Amino acid sequence: MTILDKIIEKKKEELAYYEAEYATDHIKPLPFNIQKSRQMNVIAEIKRASPSKGLINPDMDPVTQAKLYEDNGASAISVLTDESFFQGSFDDLKAVAEAVSIPVLCKDFMIDKKQIDRAANAGASIILLIVAALSDELLHELNQHAKKLNLSVLTEVHNEEELQRALAAKADIIGVNNRDLKTFEVDLKVSAELGKVITAQGLPFVSESGIFTAADAETAAKTGASAVLVGESLMKAQNTGELLRSLQVPLSSDSYAR
Ligand SMILES: O=P(O)(O)OC[C@@H](O)[C@@H](O)c1c[nH]c2ccccc12
Numbered sequence: 001m002t003i004l005d006k007i008i009e010k011k012k013e014e015l016a017y018y019e020a021e022y023a024t025d026h027i028k029p030l031p032f033n034i035q036k037s038r039q040m041n042v043i044a045e046i047k048r049a050s051p052s053k054g055l056i057n058p059d060m061d062p063v064t065q066a067k068l069y070e071d072n073g074a075s076a077i078s079v080l081t082d083e084s085f086f087q088g089s090f091d092d093l094k095a096v097a098e099a100v101s102i103p104v105l106c107k108d109f110m111i112d113k114k115q116i117d118r119a120a121n122a123g124a125s126i127i128l129l130i131v132a133a134l135s136d137e138l139l140h141e142l143n144q145h146a147k148k149l150n151l152s153v154l155t156e157v158h159n160e161e162e163l164q165r166a167l168a169a170k171a172d173i174i175g176v177n178n179r180d181l182k183t184f185e186v187d188l189k190v191s192a193e194l195g196k197v198i199t200a201q202g203l204p205f206v207s208e209s210g211i212f213t214a215a216d217a218e219t220a221a222k223t224g225a226s227a228v229l230v231g232e233s234l235m236k237a238q239n240t241g242e243l244l245r246s247l248q249v250p251l252s253s254d255s256y257a258r
Pocket residue numbers: 045047107108130156177208209210211229230231232233
C-alpha cells in the first residue's frame with residue numbers, strides 16, 4: 001500500500017464525519033491566471049509537516065507567513081488543509097484567506113464534493129485535484145462542481161498517462177508534481193518531459209515540488225512552466241522574502257504569451 005493509498009483511505013474515514021455544508025452566494029473566488037506575467041509566478045505554500053519530510057516548520061503562524069508571501073510577490077498561496085498527514089487545517093485556510101488579497105489554493109486530497117464546498121466556504125479560490133487519486137468519473141464530477149462554484153482547478157499529474165487523463169477531463173491549469181506521491185522521489189525532469197506535451201496544447205502549467213533555488217526556478221522556466229509551487233524551501237528559509245523574490249525569474253515570451 002502506497003502513502004497515497006493510506007492518505008485516501010484515511011480521508012474516506014474522515015468524510016463519514018463531515019457535516020453537509022453547502023457553498024452559497026457569499027463565496028467570492030478570485031481569478032487565478034498564470035499566463036499574463038513575464039515573471040515566474042510563485043505559488044507559495046504553508047506546510048508545517050509532510051509524510052516525506054516529517055516536521056518542516058511546526059511553530060509557524062500561517063497568517064504571518066502568508067502575509068510575508070504576499071508582500072514578496074507570491075501569485076497565490078497554497079494552504080495544506082489535511083490534518084492527519086500534513087498538520088494543516090481548514091482554520092488555517094480560512095485565516096489566511098481573510099488576511100491576504102491574492103488567490104488561496106486549498107491543498108488537500110479531494111475525493112468528495114463536500115470537501116470542495118468546505119474549501120469554498122473557507123475562502124479558497126483554487127482547489128487541487130490529484131489525478132492519481134481519482135477515477136475518471138470522480139475527476140469529471142469534482143471538476144464540474146468546482147467550476148460551478150467559480151473556483152479555479154489545478155489538476156495534478158505525475159506521468160504521461162495521468163496527463164492524458166487530465167487533458168481528456170478538460171483540465172485548464174495543469175500541475176506537474178515533480179514528486180512521485182508513491183515513492184517520494186523528486187525529479188525536475190518530470191516537468192521537462194510532461195511540459196513538452198502540455199505546452200504543445202497551449203496550456204499553462206505549474207511545476208510543483210523540489211524547487212529550492214533561483215537556479216531551480218530557471219530550470220522550471222526552461223521546461224515551459226509559468227508557475228512553481230514551493231513549500232519546504234520557503235518554510236525553512238532564513239530569509240523567506242529574499243528567496244521568494246529570487247524565484248520570480250524572467251519567463252521567455254512563449255511561456256507567458258500563449
Ligand atoms: O515542499 P515542496 O517540495 O516545495 O513541494 C510543494 C508542493 O508541491 C507539495 O507540497 C505538493 C504537491 N502536490 C501535493 C499534493 C498533496 C500534498 C502536497 C503536495
